[in-house]
Amino acid sequence: MTTALTTSPAAPGVETPDGAYAVRLAHVHKTFGRPGTAAPVLDDISLDVAPGEFVTLLGASGCGKSTLLNLVAGLDRPTAGTIEVPGARPALMFQDHALFPWLTAGRNIELALRLAGVPKAERRAEAERLLELVRLGGAYRKRVHELSGGMRQRVALARSLAQGSNVLLMDEPFAALDAITRDVLHDEITRIWSERKLTVLFVTHNVREAVRLAQRVVLLSSRPGRIAKEWRIDLPQPRRIESAGVADLSIEITEHLRGEIRRHVQQS
Numbered sequence: 293m294t295t296a297l298t299t300s301p302a303a304p305g306v307e308t309p310d311g312a313y314a315v316r317l318a319h320v321h322k323t324f325g326r327p328g329t330a331a332p333v334l335d336d337i338s339l340d341v342a343p344g345e346f347v348t349l350l351g352a353s354g355c356g357k358s359t360l361l362n363l364v365a366g367l368d369r370p371t372a373g374t375i376e377v378p379g380a381r382p383a384l385m386f387q388d389h390a391l392f393p394w395l396t397a398g399r400n401i402e403l404a405l406r407l408a409g410v411p412k413a414e415r416r417a418e419a420e421r422l423l424e425l426v427r428l429g430g431a432y433r434k435r436v437h438e439l440s441g442g443m444r445q446r447v448a449l450a451r452s453l454a455q456g457s458n459v460l461l462m463d464e465p466f467a468a469l470d471a472i473t474r475d476v477l478h479d480e481i482t483r484i485w486s487e488r489k490l491t492v493l494f495v496t497h498n499v500r501e502a503v504r505l506a507q508r509v510v511l512l513s514s515r516p517g518r519i520a521k522e523w524r525i526d527l528p529q530p531r532r533i534e535s536a537g538v539a540d541l542s543i544e545i546t547e548h549l550r551g552e553i554r555r556h557v558q559q560s
């Protein structure tokens with residue numbers, strides 16, 4: 293999928309060593325409303341995500357994270373700049389599970405499989421496999437109201453994977469969960485990312501979550517959203533959210549995030 297409005301040369305300094313990318317944003321700008329009448333939400337974002345990479349986009353509320361993810365998902369178009377996602381259309385997972393309450397967990401997944409073109413005869417077995425993958429084997433017949441918040445997000449994750457893309461876009465998917473459930477789901481997404489060799493672009497305002505999960509943390513500034521700084525995270529996986537390595541880096545990144553928020557408050 294390629295979204296091209298104005299063509300820009302490839303951004304300098306964003307090449308991966310072998311030039312391969314699963315997602316490429318080059319000089320992306322986004323303004324809502326008529327150009328010139330509103331302040332830009334995103335300003336000159338250039339970012340490559342390598343195949344198989346796990347990147348978290350971190351920023352204060354309202355800085356344009358969801359806007360950016362929606363652009364990558366193809367739900368909206370940039371005002372200027374280009375976005376390239378060479379593989380299948382990426383799957384998008386939100387904080388709200390958005391499951392159909394009148395369908396069972398299994399049927400919700402089968403619907404996504406149908407939309408992805410999986411033949412009818414294979415859907416049931418594939419839905420069962422995906423439920424096993426998110427450790428919900430046996431939940432095929434459960435309805436949404438019978439599932440806890442964490443289980444619903446597991447079904448939502450299985451449904452995202454059913455879309456058959458290797459690129460998974462996650463918009464604060466665990467933000468509404470309690471800390472312990474969130475911690476367990478961090479382990480699960482790390483395991484599934486590595487087993488399935490997914491490319492993940494994960495949005496959060498939670499610094500510890502960003503460091504716990506990612507190989508790279510990209511900090512966005514506020515109004516307009518620009519890339520303020522990046523950190524490569526070499527701590528071994530699986531990580532613990534309370535480990536010293538995660539805590540130390542979180543303190544450093546939080547200082548930068550605070551700086552961004554202070555700068556924003558002073559300007560507004």
Ligand SMILES: Nc1ncnc2c1ncn2[C@@H]1O[C@H](COP(=O)(O)OP(=O)(O)O)[C@@H](O)[C@H]1O
Pocket residue numbers: 324325333351352353354355356357358359360
């Ligand atoms: N469809 C839209 N129309 C107008 N303004 C929008 C629209 N979507 C988002 N915005 C504005 O863009 C800014 C960034 O929003 P958003 O991307 O949701 O931030 P975040 O996800 O980082 O909290 C906010 O000021 C928001 O009000």
Ligand SMILES: [Mg+2]
Pocket residue numbers: 357358359463
């Ligand atoms: Mg958001």
